[in-house]
Amino acid sequence: MVTLPLLSLGAMAKQTTSTAFDKQVVEHFVAEMEAKHQFSRNTLETLFAKVERKQSILDAMSRPAEKTKTWGEYREIFLTNKRIKGGVEFWQKNQQALTRAEQQYGIPAEIIVAIIGVETFYGRQSGRFRVMDALSTLGFEHPKRGPFFRKELVNFLLMSREQGIDPLALKGSYAGAMGYPQFIPSSFRKFAIDFNNDKKVDIWKNSTDAIGSVANYFKSHGWETGKPVLATAKVSGKSYRQALQPKLEPQKTISQIKSLGWEFATPVVDKTKARAIELTGKQGVEHWVTLPNFYVITRYNHSTLYAMAVYQLGQAIKTERLALNQSNSKG
Template sequence: MKILRNWMMRGALGVGFCGVLGAAAPALAGDYEGSPQVAEFVAEMTRDYGFAGEQLVSLFREVERKQAILDAISRPAERVKPWKEYRPIFITDARIQKGVDFWNKHADALARAEKEYGVPAQVIVAIIGVETFYGGNTGSYRVIDALSTLGFDYPPRADFFRKQLKEFLLLAREEQVDPLTLKGSYAGAMGLPQFMPGSFRAYAVDFDGDGHIDIWNNPVDAIGSVASYFKRHGWVAGEPVVSRAQVRGENAEQGLTEGLDPVKNVGELRALGWASGDALRDDLPVTAFRLDGVDGMEYWMGLPNFYVITRYNRSVMYSMAVHQLSESLVNARGGR
C-alpha cells in the first residue's frame, strides 16, 4: 500500500476550512464540482473528525463518478439459482486445489488464528476462497470512487455508502495509506476477505505485527481479520455448523424458519417431525431450512456457528457453500 500523503496525516489536520461554503473555501472541481452533498460531507468530516477541509476538497477533485458502478448496482436481480446450480459455482476442483495450496502456504498463520480465535483454519480459507478465489479477484475499482458514486449518486442506499465513505477515510488516515490507491469491488468491499470499511475498522487486525493492517496484499492480516470477525460475531470453538435432517409427518414444513435468525430450537423441530442423526440438545437454537439439491430436497438445521457465517453474508446458500467448501478442503488435505 502506498504511504499516505501528508495531507491526511494527523499532524496536518490543523488547517481550517472556513466552513467549506465560505468565501475562503476552495471550490470543488471534477465530477463533483458544485455538489452540495459533497460540500456537506467535507464539512462534516472537518468538523467531526478533524480533517483538513482544503485537502479533502483537493481529494474529491480527483474522485470519479463511475456510471458502470451505478449500472452494476441497479441491474435487475438475476433469477435465484437453486442449490443444485449454486453449489457447483463454488465447490470446484480448481477452488479446492487452490484452497489447499493457500492453506499449506499459510499453515502457521492459520494455526495461530485458530488457536487465538477458535475459528477452524478450513473455515477461514473457505471464506477467502468464496470471496476472492484466495486473492485472485479482489476488485478493480478505486474504493473511493465506488463509495462516492454510491454515496452521492445512488439515493436508495446513499446513507449506507456515505457512512462507509466516512469509515474509509478514517481507516486511510489510521493506516497512513493514500485513499486514491486502494481498490475493491464496485460496492467498495476490500481485500482478500472483501471487508467493507466499517467492518475493517471494527474487526480487521494486524496479525503479523508489522504496525499496519493490510488485507489487500498481506494474507496473514486477512487470515487474522476473518478469524477476528467470526469470533466477534459469536463463533464457538469446537461446535458443529449444520446437521442434516430427515423430516416426516404433515407438520414438518411448519418447522422451516422464515429468515436467518435461529428462532426455533431442536426440541421444537423434533415435535414437528424433524430427526437428526447428530446428538443435539433440545434447547439448541437453530435455523431450519431446505435446499433443492441434485437428488431432491435437502432439509438442514443451521446451528449457532452457521448463523455466524450468515453474519458475513446474509444468505443460506452462501453460508452452505462456505461450509461445504471447508469440508472439501479438509478432505483434500487428507484431514487436518
C-alpha cells in the same frame, strides 16, 4: 487540523466542481468531515478533485437481480475442483497463520480458508475499482443506499488516515469491499488486525493479516468454538413443514423441531437453538438444521446459500488436504 497523507495541497484545492458530482453535496460532505473529524478542508477538496464518478458502478448496483438460484445451482459456482485445490494450496502456504488463528480465536482453519475462497478466490479476485470512486459514486448518487455508502465513505477516510494510506491507491469491489476478505471500511475499522505484528494492518497483500482479521470477525460475532455448524435431516409426517423457518437466526429448539417429524444424522443437544431449512439440490430436496455457528457465517453475508457454500467448501478443502497429506506421508 489532521491531514491525509495523500496529495500536495494548493492549486487543485478549489477544483471540487471539476468532478461529476453535485458541487453542493460534496462541499457539505467535506464540511462535515472538517467539523466532525478534524480533516483539512483543502486536503479533502484536493482529493475529491481526483475522484471519478463511475456510471458502471451505479449500473452494477441497479442491475435487476438475476433469477433466484437453487442451492444446486449456487453450489456449482463455488464447489469446484479449482476452488477446492486453490483452498488446499492457500492452507499449505498459510498453515502457520491459520493454526495460530485457530488457537487464538477458536475459528476452524477450513472456515477461514473457505471465506477467503468464496469472497476473492484466495485473493486473486479482490476488485478493480478504486474504493474512493466506488464509495463516492454510491454515497453521493445512489437513490436508496446513499446514506449507507456515505457512512462507509466516512469510515474509509478515517481508515486511510489511521493507517497512513493514500485513499486513491486502494482498489476493491464496485460496492467498496476490500482485500482478501472483502471487508467494507466499517468492518475494517472494527475487525481488521495486525496479525503478523509488523505495525500495519494490510488485508490487501498480507494473507496473514487477512486470516487473523477473518478469525477476529467470527469470534466477535459469537462463534462457539468446537460446536457444530449444521446437521443433515430426514423428515416424515404431515407436520414437518411447520418447523421451516425463513429467518436466519435460529428460533426453535432441536426438541421442538424433532416433535414436528425431523430426525438428524448426527446427535444434536435437544435444547440447542436451531433453524430447519429445505433446499433444492441437484439430487432433489435436502433437509438441514442450521445451528448458532451457521448463523455466525451469515453475519458475513446475510444468505443461507452463501453460508452453506462456505461450510461445504471448507469441508471439501479439509478433506482434500487430509488426503493429500496422507498420500505424501506414504510416498
